[in-house]
Amino acid sequence: xxxxxxxxxxxxxxxxxxxxxxxxxxxxxxxxxxxxxxxxxxxxxxxxxxxxxxxxxxxxxxxxxxxxxxxxxxxxxxxxxxxxxxxxxxxxxxxxxxxxxxxxxxxxxxxxxx
Amino acid sequence: xxxxxxxxxxxxxxxxxxxxxxxxxxxxxxxxxxxxxxxxxxxxxxxxxxxxxxxxxxxxxxxxxxxxxxxxxxxxxxxxxxxxxxxxxxxxxxxxxxxxxxxxxxxxxxxxx
Numbered sequence: 001x002x003x004x005x006x007x008x009x010x011x012x013x014x015x016x017x018x019x020x021x022x023x024x025x026x027x028x029x030x031x032x033x034x035x036x037x038x039x040x041x042x043x044x045x046x047x048x049x050x051x052x053x054x055x056x057x058x059x060x061x062x063x064x065x066x067x068x069x070x071x072x073x074x075x076x077x078x079x080x081x082x083x084x085x086x087x088x089x090x091x092x093x094x095x096x097x098x099x100x101x102x103x104x105x106x107x108x109x110x111x112x113x114x
Numbered sequence: 115x116x117x118x119x120x121x122x123x124x125x126x127x128x129x130x131x132x133x134x135x136x137x138x139x140x141x142x143x144x145x146x147x148x149x150x151x152x153x154x155x156x157x158x159x160x161x162x163x164x165x166x167x168x169x170x171x172x173x174x175x176x177x178x179x180x181x182x183x184x185x186x187x188x189x190x191x192x193x194x195x196x197x198x199x200x201x202x203x204x205x206x207x208x209x210x211x212x213x214x215x216x217x218x219x220x221x222x223x224x225x226x227x
Contacts, residue, residue: 042203042217043158056214090157103215105157
């Protein structure tokens with residue numbers, strides 16, 4: 001079965017550089033979520049999109065932006081990178097119905113800021 | 115304030131034993147309670163989930179027990195195996211928050227051979 005695809009899997013950047021992470025949701029899933037997970041921490045919700053519109057916003061820094069495109073893939077753009085941005089970034093997708101809340105996560109993108 | 119409180123933080127179990135992880139919540143609007151399993155360097159994977167209209171759900175060696183009045187739910191892993199060694203997260207969600215998952219802090223489980 002198709003899963004959530006994230007790229008790149010690993011990314012190394014210098015401080016103040018920019019980075020873009022991509023997420024391809026499971027086919028027919030209409031909702032995409034971005035999470036940030038630091039070492040030994042629970043995933044922190046950043047932002048979500050439903051049908052290409054932002055549906056919710058969490059602890060996403062102003063330096064970060066995201067969007068969902070017409071093919072439902074999503075990109076997380078991170079600018080002016082800081083050391084503290086080093087983390088695993090997960091994308092998850094779901095098919096939004098009233099009675100389900102199952103999120104399916106990708107393998108993650110590991111960002112290292114030097 | 116942690117909306118979903120998970121314990122213990124870490125757990126060591128012998129092979130064949132029962133692993134028990136507990137979670138408690140305050141918001142009675144929550145109506146979906148999933149457990150995720152995460153291996154190092156991997157994304158969280160949905161293990162099992164329950165809704166408050168049932169008190170227990172079992173899938174293989176994994177069982178969720180749900181106590182609505184106490185606002186608690188727990189994960190039981192029967193016949194624990196070394197391959198179960200991972201971090202387990204409980205979570206909760208409800209329609210009113212766009213079904214955004216509210217996570218516990220995780221439990222690191224180690225199953226000794």
